[in-house]
Amino acid sequence: MNLMNPYTIPSTVLLQCVDEETLLFNSANGLFFALNETGAMLWEEMTHATTLHAVIEKMVEVYDVERKQLEADLIAFSQTLVTQGLLSFEQA
Amino acid sequence: MNKPKQSPQKGFYPCLIACCQSDCDPLVVASLANEVENWGEFIDSAYSHGVFPLVYPKLKRLEILDERLKARMKKINWSIASSNIMMTAELIRVVALLRDHGIRSIAIKGPVLAQMIHGDVTQRQFSDLDLLVEPSQMYPALELLSHHGYASQYPIEFLKNKTLLKVGKDFPTTHTTKGVLIEFHWRLFLDRSIKKSKIDLFSPLNHHCTLQREKIETLQLDALLLYLLLHGSKHYWERLEWIVDVDRLIRLHESIINWDALYAMAEEMEISFMVYLGLAVTHELLHTPLEAIAHHRIATDSHVLKSKETIIRELNSDAITKDPSEHISMENLNKVLLLRDSTHGWVRNYLLTLFQIKELDVYVVNLPHWLSSLYYGVRLYRLIKENLLK
Structure with missing residues (x-):
């Protein structure tokens, strides 16, 4: 996964908090996906950026995180989102 | 021999009302909760009144509730929330689809009202979506949706029938797999229910609400408030949900509601009494802030005061219609017809209800x-x- 590769969040994806849980709903398949605290934070940053590189730059600037670890976590998270149809990357 | 109507459980109703207050005090709720004897009935009532999403967060941590009850409440809350989220997604999809085909649609109540008054689509109960389109766009809109998973009880060719467009106001259609029901309205009030609608439903000044990054059109705020006051009166304010809607809309948008325009519209439509009665009920139950004219009217009009007391008494006895379809009962119809401003108004309404083509x-x-x-x-x-x- 290329960090500079632009991604898009499908218009069918909705973010909603229910009973103190953060959920993503994909109306294309009718499935809910629960985010933990870190996932919710990453998602929030991802909605304001267009590449994973931009997300990492923003997060290392604001939070006390190690870049390598953040990169690995973000890539794993993005892959899960892609599998669930909640994120798509433009072809390089 | 008829059994006397069961009186509410001690503390039942005050606790429900306390949970619906905009400035709900957790200590007051906890104290009133001690008075509730039958939590099963309380939960059922909160749901029937359409205020379960407001009640649940205030009760879910109370020690007085056992784990079984908390689990039941969590399940009901999830059921409402998941359904609301699904319907919100569908509303966004359908509005965009119609817009892409040159059809303007205006969302009424449902997710848009929930977002406007609670800032959260899951905080208000709704079971369908309501969209308003121009009468001439009804057939194209329903025809378009018939190619996108929707089916209707009646053939959509009826929407070319001029008599239907004259005497009716809405046409329901349901998504065959998602089960989402959309009521398509071409007007909001029937000629027989009000003298003449002065509300410009398709105003260029209509309000817009942002739902998940999408701007969705809805009515102007004073028109929306007038509609909610009429809708509540039509059902004799038998659900707390409708009272909460009016309360929150006024609280959040008080400064930009054009009260003079609202009163003028109500006067011309001969529905002033219904408007003041609705404001009196919300003020009494939820301490809704009112401006001077309404304050004076509800404090001095004996008819308003008497009707308000009747409504509060019926709410207190939990005499709620359990029919989720919101169909108006004959008993309530009689009461509502008497809410008209003039004798001429309700005689006309009775006759039209009987003999006008439906x-x-x-x-x-x-x-x-x-x-x-x-x-x-x-x-x-x-x-x-x-x-x-x-």
Whole structure:
């Protein structure tokens, strides 16, 4: 996964908090996906950026995180989102 | 011998009201909760009144509730929330689809109202979506949706029937797999229910609400408030949900609601009494802030005061219609007709309710316009069949 590769969040994806849980709903398949605290934070940053590189730059600037670890976590998270149809990357 | 109507459990109703207050005090709720004897009835009532999403967060951590009850409440809350989220996604999809085909649609109540008054689509109960489109766009809109998973109880060709467009106001359609019901309205009030609608439903100044990054059009705030006041009166304010809607809309948008325009519209439509009664009920129950004219009217008009007391008493006895379809009962119809500003108004309303051609008369047979006077025969036949042949 290329960090500079632009991604898009499908218009069918909705973010909603229910009973103190953060959920993503994909109306294309009718499935809910629960985010933990870190996932919710990453998602929030991802909605304001267009590449994973931009997300990492923003997060290392604001939070006390190690870049390598953040990169690995973000890539794993993005892959899960892609599998669930909640994120798509433009072809390089 | 008829059993006397069961009185509410001690503390039942005050606790429910306390949970609906905009400035809900957790200590007050905890204290009133000690007075609730039957939590099963309380939960059912909160749901029937359409305020469960407001009640649940205030009760879910109370020690007085056992784990089984908390689990039941969590399940009900999830059921409402997940359904609301699904319907919100569908509303966004359908509005965009219509817009892409040049059809303007205006969302009423549902997710848009929930977002406007609670800032969260899951905080208000709704079971369907309501969209308003111009009468001339009704057939194109329903035809378009028929190619995108929607089916209707009646053939959409009826929407070309001028009599239906004249006497009716809405046409329901349901998504065949998602089960989402959309009521498509071409007007919000029937001629027989108000003298003449002065509300510009398709105003260029309509309000817009952001739902998940999408701007969705809804009514202007004063028109929306007037509609909510009329809708509540139509159902004799038998659900707390409708009272909460009015309360929150006023609290959040008080400074930009054009009260003079609202009163003028109500006066011309001969529904001033319904407006002041609705404001009186919300003020009494939820301490809604009111401006001077409404304050004076509800404090001095004995008819408003008496009707308000009746409504509060019926709410207190939990005499709520359990029918989720919101169909108005005959008993309530009689009460509501008496809410008209003038005797002329309610006599006219009674006669029109009986003899004016109804949507269901038209659905019996789709006649061409030149034969539309035959619908009076259909009306008479249905009146006899429904009332005399029973």
